[in-house]
Amino acid sequence: MKKxxxxxxxxxxxxDPKAINEWYKTHLGFDTTPYGTSFEWREADDSTxxxxxxxxxxxxxxxxxxxxxxxxxxxxxxDNLEALVEELRKENVTIVxxxxxxxxxxxxxxxxxxxxKIQLWEPKD
Numbered sequence: 001m002k003k004x005x006x007x008x009x010x011x012x013x014x015x016d017p018k019a020i021n022e023w024y025k026t027h028l029g030f031d032t033t034p035y036g037t038s039f040e041w042r043e044a045d046d047s048t049x050x051x052x053x054x055x056x057x058x059x060x061x062x063x064x065x066x067x068x069x070x071x072x073x074x075x076x077x078x079d080n081l082e083a084l085v086e087e088l089r090k091e092n093v094t095i096v097x098x099x100x101x102x103x104x105x106x107x108x109x110x111x112x113x114x115x116x117k118i119q120l121w122e123p124k125d
């Protein structure tokens with residue numbers, strides 16, 4: 001079973017997300033919004049298919065990364081979230097929450113061996 005297919009996003013804590021967005025816009029050319037920016041790319045196996053990788057600064061006091069105490073969270077793209085979650089449960093991986101579905105895909109959070117919170121995303125491409 002193919003598990004992770006790519007990086008869907010990079011999320012990190014900072015003192016001032018608005019200032020960080022502006023800095024990256026000014027100095028590195030990011031097309032930022034209050035939610036960071038999305039990088040669009042094409043699938044290697046089928047260049048007609050587009051993908052997105054999200055970059056997003058969060059306030060340093062966000063609770064969104066909990067129960068992890070780390071200042072970052074990585075989002076990984078997956079093909080079949082339900083099947084992967086079932087496999088991870090059998091492997092005794094900590095599943096933090098239930099699968100949630102939005103118009104842009106399905107999400108769930110897990111913890112790795114060191115307690116880093118990881119977001120798994122099955123996009124609706």
